[in-house]
Amino acid sequence: MFNLTQQERQVILFLIIVALVGAGINFLSKKYAPVKVLGSFTEDIGKIDLNKADRDLLMSIPGLGEKLTQRIIKYREQQAGFKEIEELKSIKGITDYKYERIKNYLILK
Amino acid sequence: MKRPLVSLCIAFCLGIITAAYLKIPFLIFYLVTPLFLIFSIVFIKQSTKFSIFLLCAVFSLGATLLRNSQILPNCHIAKLVPYKSESSFLIGVIDNDPAYQDKSVSFILKAEKLKINETWAKSCGRVLIKVLGKNEFSYGDRLFLEGKLYRPFSFSKSGFNYKVYLKHQNIYLILSIKKDSSMVKQLDKNVGNPLKSFAFQMRHKMKDAIVKNLSCFSAGILNAIILGERQNLPPYVRDTLVYSGTVHIIAISGLHLGIVAFIILLILKIIRIPRKPRYILTILLLIIYCILTGANTPVIRATIMAAMLLFSYFLEREVNIYNSLSLAALIIVVINPWQLFEVSFQLSFLSVVSIVWLSPKIKSLFPARLDKIPWLRFLISIFSVSFSAWLGLLPLIAYYFRVLSPITILANMIIVPYMTVIVASGFSLALVGILIPSLTSIFAASNELFILILFKINSSLIAIPGAYFKLPSISFMYVLLYYILLISIFNFSKIPFRINCLK
Numbered sequence: 001m002f003n004l005t006q007q008e009r010q011v012i013l014f015l016i017i018v019a020l021v022g023a024g025i026n027f028l029s030k031k032y033a034p035v036k037v038l039g040s041f042t043e044d045i046g047k048i049d050l051n052k053a054d055r056d057l058l059m060s061i062p063g064l065g066e067k068l069t070q071r072i073i074k075y076r077e078q079q080a081g082f083k084e085i086e087e088l089k090s091i092k093g094i095t096d097y098k099y100e101r102i103k104n105y106l107i108l109k
Numbered sequence: 110m111k112r113p114l115v116s117l118c119i120a121f122c123l124g125i126i127t128a129a130y131l132k133i134p135f136l137i138f139y140l141v142t143p144l145f146l147i148f149s150i151v152f153i154k155q156s157t158k159f160s161i162f163l164l165c166a167v168f169s170l171g172a173t174l175l176r177n178s179q180i181l182p183n184c185h186i187a188k189l190v191p192y193k194s195e196s197s198f199l200i201g202v203i204d205n206d207p208a209y210q211d212k213s214v215s216f217i218l219k220a221e222k223l224k225i226n227e228t229w230a231k232s233c234g235r236v237l238i239k240v241l242g243k244n245e246f247s248y249g250d251r252l253f254l255e256g257k258l259y260r261p262f263s264f265s266k267s268g269f270n271y272k273v274y275l276k277h278q279n280i281y282l283i284l285s286i287k288k289d290s291s292m293v294k295q296l297d298k299n300v301g302n303p304l305k306s307f308a309f310q311m312r313h314k315m316k317d318a319i320v321k322n323l324s325c326f327s328a329g330i331l332n333a334i335i336l337g338e339r340q341n342l343p344p345y346v347r348d349t350l351v352y353s354g355t356v357h358i359i360a361i362s363g364l365h366l367g368i369v370a371f372i373i374l375l376i377l378k379i380i381r382i383p384r385k386p387r388y389i390l391t392i393l394l395l396i397i398y399c400i401l402t403g404a405n406t407p408v409i410r411a412t413i414m415a416a417m418l419l420f421s422y423f424l425e426r427e428v429n430i431y432n433s434l435s436l437a438a439l440i441i442v443v444i445n446p447w448q449l450f451e452v453s454f455q456l457s458f459l460s461v462v463s464i465v466w467l468s469p470k471i472k473s474l475f476p477a478r479l480d481k482i483p484w485l486r487f488l489i490s491i492f493s494v495s496f497s498a499w500l501g502l503l504p505l506i507a508y509y510f511r512v513l514s515p516i517t518i519l520a521n522m523i524i525v526p527y528m529t530v531i532v533a534s535g536f537s538l539a540l541v542g543i544l545i546p547s548l549t550s551i552f553a554a555s556n557e558l559f560i561l562i563l564f565k566i567n568s569s570l571i572a573i574p575g576a577y578f579k580l581p582s583i584s585f586m587y588v589l590l591y592y593i594l595l596i597s598i599f600n601f602s603k604i605p606f607r608i609n610c611l612k
């Protein structure tokens with residue numbers, strides 16, 4: 001298929017290895033760099049972990065005020081965490097309409 | 110195989126597409142790639158096996174790089190800022206040439222520090238800044254900013270999604286600053302890349318020479334054609350160019366770069382620079398021109414291809430256009446794999462592929478005896494180029510812009526050769542404006558005339574009945590079907606082409 005000389009093949013392989021090692025180092029530096037992170041944001045950019053987020057972080061979601069946030073935290077403590085995001089519907093004050101508004105901001109890790 | 114880079118480029122791009130649509134984690138792709146590499150090394154002396162494993166390795170490398178680009182570092186500003194942010198404080202360096210509009214200015218800021226809950230955190234990532242009111246900014250300024258940080262909205266306008274567009278440029282946040290200069294403080298100057306600073310200074314000088322000497326209408330068009338700056342281009346001019354299928358003339362591309370390279374080579378020849386240093390100097394000047402025009406995908410593609418061509422002259426070796434095109438594509442997608450999904454990337458590469466692949470075949474359909482008449486040969490050549498570009502881009506333009514313009518073939522046959530005059534005279538005006546300002550009035554008058562003629566030609570062409578049709582939105586499946594049909598007709602049919610393809 002590829003009509004390449006031995007030397008050309010070695011050069012291509014070397015370049016791929018360099019790119020791969022570079023991608024690995026880049027991945028590790030992104031994943032484990034010790035930086036002060038606000039709350040528990042996940043890799044899924046900007047989504048908030050429903051089981052880990054603190055009061056302020058939950059309140060940063062459009063549609064969630066102080067009272068609802070307190071109820072969510074209380075429910076989370078009582079039930080030892082959410083198993084599904086849909087459980088939010090069982091909290092007083094979270095109507096179907098409100099649930100549809102906030103569910104896209106949340107994630108369960 | 111004379112074009113090994115083509116297969117490698119296709120494999121790499123397929124890897125990117127696969128990773129974009131299949132939710133396979135980074136580590137899986139990352140661990141699979143070395144396996145294929147080991148097999149490639151084991152079978153390095155067996156051509157077929159080596160090629161298959163190499164293609165697999167390149168495929169998974171493409172997927173790995175796309176997945177890696179989706180992972181943001183912990184210090185990334187998009188991970189530090191909640192959805193609803195009140196006033197945020199940010200320190201960073203301007204990373205592009207600020208774009209001024211009537212009452213606002215926008216630029217990209219490389220974030221350095223972010224204030225969260227009374228503590229400053231070291232941060233990274235790019236933020237789009239929009240400042241209302243009249244402020245002066247330049248590339249390389251380090252700024253202290255206070256404003257409201259928010260995530261871009263996902264609104265779509267005829268298939269264009271603003272949030273996705275910004276994401277492809279690695280921008281996840283916008284900082285909006287209202288009219289109050291106390292919210293913006295300059296902490297430092299000229300902390301950017303010196304080459305970029307120099308290119309942007311040249312751009313401003315050229316723009317000044319154009320704006321000071323031409324009417325608003327002509328300056329808007331010439332700035333778009335020469336510098337790729339489209340903020341002041343009248344919207345109806347842009348629309349008429351879209352309808353005639355010649356909107357590519359206001360996007361810096363291979364056509365512009367070819368003319369610029371020709372002018373540079375000519376000037377260097379006149380001042381008696383020896384042949385080999387002339388090529389190297391031209392490559393350097395083309396790189397500066399690429400940065401000066403904003404380094405968009407089409408101009409990067411054209412610069413890499415031109416550099417390869419000039420370098421081959423320097424080494425006195427032959428260059429294969431498919432290889433140089435593939436190398437350009439590989440460089441662009443390795444740096445930012447999301448570019449593959451950008452309209453400008455697709456149109457730019459597909460137009461060159463169409464011209465290089467189809468135009469010799471279309472040209473060969475004309476009787477050989479016509480080639481002996483010089484003017485007819487020229488006419489057949491430009492028709493073949495224009496028709497092949499139209500054939501190659503037709504479904505993509507219908508898909509993205511919802512327009513079908515049969516007039517494009519004729520419009521490009523007239524306007525593309527005419528662009529040589531406009532680009533050459535526009536450059537002369539900009540350079541004379543910088544070097545000998547007293548001579549600019551003569552150049553300005555001729556530029557006004559040339560631009561007026563361009564606009565008149567374009568307006569007359571789209572006034573022809575049936576010049577263009579507006580289309581409803583079409584499915585991407587039709588686009589794919591069209592290309593399968595096109596490849597079948599030109600590659601596998603029994604049409605008696607005199608030559609197979611460009612070697």
